[in-house]
Amino acid sequence: MRLVKGGRVVEDRFVRVLDEAPVPDGVPVIVPAARLLADAAELVRREAPTGVLWPNDRRIAELAPHLDRLALVALVFPHFKDGRAYSQARQLRERYCFGGELRATGHVLRDQFLFMQRAGFDCFEVKKDADAEAFIEATRRFSVFYQPTADGRTVALRARLARAIAPRRERAPAR
Amino acid sequence: MYRYDEFDQQLIDERVAEFRDQVRRRLSGELTEDEFKLLRLLNGVYLQLHAYMLRIAIPYGTLSSEQLRMLAHVARRYDKNYGHFTTRQNIQFNWIKLEEIPDTIADLAGAHLHAMQTSGNSIRNITTDHWAGVAPDEIEDPRIWAEILRQWSTLHPEFTFLPRKFKIAITAAKHDRAAVKIHDIGLRLYRNGAGEVGFEVMVGGGLGRTPFVGKTIRPFLPKRDFLSYLEAILRVYNQFGRRDNIYKARIKILVHEIGAESFAKEVEAEWQSIKDGALALDPAVVEEIKSRFRYPVYESLVDEPAELKAALKAEPRFKAWFNNSVSRHKRPGYAIVTLSLKPAGAPPGDCTAEQMDAIADLADRYSGSEIRVGHDQNLVLPHVRQRDLAALWRALDAIGLATPNVGLVSDIIACPGLDYCALANARSIPVAQELTKRFRDLGLAADLGYLHINISGCINACGHHHVGDIGILGVEKNGEEYYQLSLGGRADEHAELGALLGPAMPYAEVADSVEDVVAAYLELRERPAELFAETVKRIGLEPFKERVYAAR
């Protein structure tokens, strides 16, 4: 397991707290969703950063009231075919303007990094070392994007309007 | 025709490079089959019984002659000299080698063609009326909107790993030729009482194991909100669609389980939070897309020119074809011509490389270099001058593409079935072949009028058996091929699911039984213009049941 952030393999500074285990002081932690909801008042008083592991079958609206006190939200891909957390990520970034770390956990493939990044993830738990190493290449495979998201990439629909005054470079039809 | 610009081309070129890398990693063992399957399906690569199959997208069923020649090239270079047009306006090749697919899609990209999202749990090729842009009964060209959706759905960062596949269809005509009510989302473009043009939005239609007709969740959606509202629907589905059971994962099940009303409420709530965001459609963006659709420069002509009248008088075979395969165009002096891919005894929808090349040449000569693919697995030349019809007919007749059976009993829709497909329980194509032979009498076919036989080789219903006048479904009984008949389905604006006639029958009895059903209809219809589905609705299944089962 490698953690990739900002395109590089990094050390995980967060400690995972299991269901009922005591929350250690002074270190960044990731707590389970139920724990966050139950102990929100206490967790707020912590000095060190707090994150939450949010399952993919729970509404983000439930998490929303706590977001301004969270440093990290970890979303879950139980299987690489299960795409629910993409929607949660976009809601967190685009509707609730969550600015902390958004971590993809579970089963994540190299070929999905770009989708995840576009949806708002900025940190990835990666199973295969080779995938972690290929991160930069995998997220630079495409230079054209059709959908506006909060990732800041320019979208073709807009780029076209921007060039409206310049003469259109049209592709010649195929042979 | 939509013309790619540098963005569209760049994206499919980058996609070719990505898939080349994915194939390389699979062949070297870096990827397991489980991982690779997800990736190959997103590029339309299936594994069938004896080879890989590659399904190529034909967005909204529109092809240029250059693109059709490219498909002919793929058939020759990478396959066995033919391709199969599908009910989703795509084409598939049945004998592709995985090792050669990167080169195949690189060739295709040169002709602005791709295979992205023709499979997998993604938003699939957007389908529409195969007469879009030329139909007299449409209010505007729905392909503009289909292209906007094509771009929005291509490599969507949120909706590429949905619970299940997702199909969207659009119609802009009075008569629905795109079967929008049997799609995950069906869109009908129309003018409301206030004179504005917008969309009726239907969700939850679909066939397969649990067929449903779509339900309207928004009677009128302004154009500005087209993308944001669809994004809201997909977001609700992506989060709440079932993932525990593949047979219950389509949106139709979600809509059915929570009810169309609460589904609409969920969508509404989601939509309110995004409708004024980046997806709100700027009319300038729509104009930009529209400006890249090219239409032929129509001459000013008159209907029924002297050349046509003379040929109709002189050539009875031409006249029969004209009456069957030629339809009214929105421009005077022009016609829409349907090319039947259903000659007697042939697999429905198959087309050889030679035929593709010949059709491309004819399109250049007679149809503004444009060809359409219909969901009925036939092709269309959409811009033919009426004065050229006789010459076009002679050319089509010479290559076996002028069978005047469009929309008639031998114009059968069939899935590939057990002859190709790994999912099938029974064969479809030989059943279709036998039926086209039984009904090769074109006089009888014309007398029967509009009557569709749809055949699926398994419950997944790729042959749309639920919405055929006569639906045939292949099942398995003790290791043998059996078939169920259903009657009275239709896919148009009066969409209706067919009702099961009775117990399944063995392969050998299917053609006889269908003949019995057809004979019963001939006898029982009130008047020649009463459609098959209307007769079934009026008198029920009983009289048909008696004919079919009493004799056996």
Add this chain to the structure above:
Amino acid sequence: MTSPLQQKLKVHGPVVITANRLGDGAVVYWTAAGAWTTDIAAAAVATASARAKQLLAAATADFVHAVDPYVAPVELSPDRRVLPGNLREQIRVSGPTFSLPGA
């Protein structure tokens, strides 16, 4: 024919292990020597579940040369030739049951 992927491994009569070759999709069979062949006659035939499971496990372990191996029924002719055991397997050996359009 129920998709073989859904089959439980109960063996009635002779069976072989079959799959599609990774690179080109060709139909292949697992041999007693532990390799793939396109010739059904050279396939290892099992008549008991235990042996079939053993062959399937060995074939499945090789995921670089073939895709989704499964157990398929065969028939043995009086002169001990291996023949496909149902219509589906027959089609996999001989191709579609009609003549192909491009042929």
